[in-house]
Amino acid sequence: MTKRAATAAVVFFLATLGLAQAPGGKQSYVVMAPVGNVQLRAGASTSVEMDFRIGSEFHINSHHPKADYLIPTVLKLNAPEQLTVADVKYPAGEDMAFAFAPNDKLSVYSGDFTINAVLKAPANAAAGSYPVKGELRFQACDHSACYPPRSIPVQFQVTVVKR
Amino acid sequence: MAVRLSFVPQPVCVVKVLFVKRNALVFVVLVGAIIGMLAAGKYLDRARKHGPLKMVGDVKGVQAPDFDLATLDGRRVKLSDFRGKAVLLNFWATWCPPCKIEMPWFVDLQKQYGKDGLVVLGVAMDDTEPPKIAEFAQEMGVNYQVLLGTDQISDDYGNVQYLPTTFYVDRNGIIVDKAAGLFSREEIENDIKKILASSHNFAAPQTSRASVGNTLAPPPKDTP
Numbered sequence: 001m002t003k004r005a006a007t008a009a010v011v012f013f014l015a016t017l018g019l020a021q022a023p024g025g026k027q028s029y030v031v032m033a034p035v036g037n038v039q040l041r042a043g044a045s046t047s048v049e050m051d052f053r054i055g056s057e058f059h060i061n062s063h064h065p066k067a068d069y070l071i072p073t074v075l076k077l078n079a080p081e082q083l084t085v086a087d088v089k090y091p092a093g094e095d096m097a098f099a100f101a102p103n104d105k106l107s108v109y110s111g112d113f114t115i116n117a118v119l120k121a122p123a124n125a126a127a128g129s130y131p132v133k134g135e136l137r138f139q140a141c142d143h144s145a146c147y148p149p150r151s152i153p154v155q156f157q158v159t160v161v162k163r
Numbered sequence: 164m165a166v167r168l169s170f171v172p173q174p175v176c177v178v179k180v181l182f183v184k185r186n187a188l189v190f191v192v193l194v195g196a197i198i199g200m201l202a203a204g205k206y207l208d209r210a211r212k213h214g215p216l217k218m219v220g221d222v223k224g225v226q227a228p229d230f231d232l233a234t235l236d237g238r239r240v241k242l243s244d245f246r247g248k249a250v251l252l253n254f255w256a257t258w259c260p261p262c263k264i265e266m267p268w269f270v271d272l273q274k275q276y277g278k279d280g281l282v283v284l285g286v287a288m289d290d291t292e293p294p295k296i297a298e299f300a301q302e303m304g305v306n307y308q309v310l311l312g313t314d315q316i317s318d319d320y321g322n323v324q325y326l327p328t329t330f331y332v333d334r335n336g337i338i339v340d341k342a343a344g345l346f347s348r349e350e351i352e353n354d355i356k357k358i359l360a361s362s363h364n365f366a367a368p369q370t371s372r373a374s375v376g377n378t379l380a381p382p383p384k385d386t387p
Contacts, residue, residue: 069257069258069299070258070260071258098260099345100260100261100264100345101260101261101263101264104260106260139258141259141260141261144261144344144345145259145261145325145326145327145328145343145344145345146256146258146259146260146261146262146325146326147324147325147326148256148288148324148326149258149290
């Protein structure tokens with residue numbers, strides 16, 4: 001087991017407790033595992049994996065839900081000047097039917113899912129460590145009801161090294 | 164153990180014992196932490212399953228807080244406007260698939276029981292622009308009044324975050340029942356019959372703005 005996987009496992013385990021908050025508390029339907037320090041050579045690009053876990057009772061719409069009225073899961077990243085977010089790759093949603101509409105399948109994420117962001121550093125990027133911040137917006141439901149859209153912060157560090 | 168240790172030089176022996184003790188301590192702490200976390204999870208899970216029942220019990224019999232909300236066509240509507248009527252107050256949102264399941268039922272039930280004094284009020288908790296809510300309601304064939312929800316009404320009715328949530332308010336403005344989550348049409352109709360059965364007491368107090376308590380909770384009844 002790699003160090004990153006072990007860290008993610010521990011964080012997800014602890015987060016499970018956070019996902020199981022009592023009613024009345026502000027529930028975190030989705031949590032994110034920490035991203036290790038990302039190294040990027042100036043003039044190159046790299047893919048950054050962001051791992052998320054959804055509470056066991058919940059599901060959230062995928063990035064491409066099946067109806068216009070549903071709120072998609074969207075990751076927004078704000079890169080510093082030395083970096084560019086070239087692409088964000090979402091996993092395909094899983095078509096699932098729920099008790100509230102057994103004949104109407106929805107495209108959702110449940111359990112764990114990973115979003116990949118492709119970052120680029122220009123050839124003249126100055127070496128250094130840069131924070132990338134953003135947020136994941138999603139809308140969660142359980143087997144019989146839905147919760148208002150929420151956002152959780154996303155943050156990781158990218159170290160740019162000279163070519 | 165004592166015999167084996169007697170062959171080991173004294174300082175090494177002490178270090179070994181301390182090392183074993185430290186490992187044992189780490190093991191005990193780890194096991195304790197895991198048991199503690201599991202116990203906490205169990206407790207929190209139990210609180211989630213059983214906590215809301217008390218909350219729902221608290222809501223029944225409470226005077227429904229009055230409100231003054233805008234309709235989709237810009238009019239203002241108060242709950243107290245419907246004194247003497249049985250009111251089904253349904254919190255919903257366009258992004259809520261279970262809410263969409265209920266809407267055709269409410270349309271039918273409004274048609275069926277409207278003549279008996281039923282008033283269905285849909286409170287849209289969207290951040291969406293009213294025209295989009297109106298378009299959605301039109302697509303769903305909604306024949307009852309849709310009001311634009313606010314943080315104030317959410318707070319007054321116990322921080323309504325779990326959609327759909329429906330309050331059944333009798334002819335005297337008393338909350339007879341609350342349903343958090345999607346229920347069957349039959350259960351909804353039974354609750355409607357309960358509020359229709361109430362007789363209007365002209366001496367009953369006016370509706371107040373008092374909160375009905377925290378109702379952010381999983382469904383109080385079994386869902387279909």
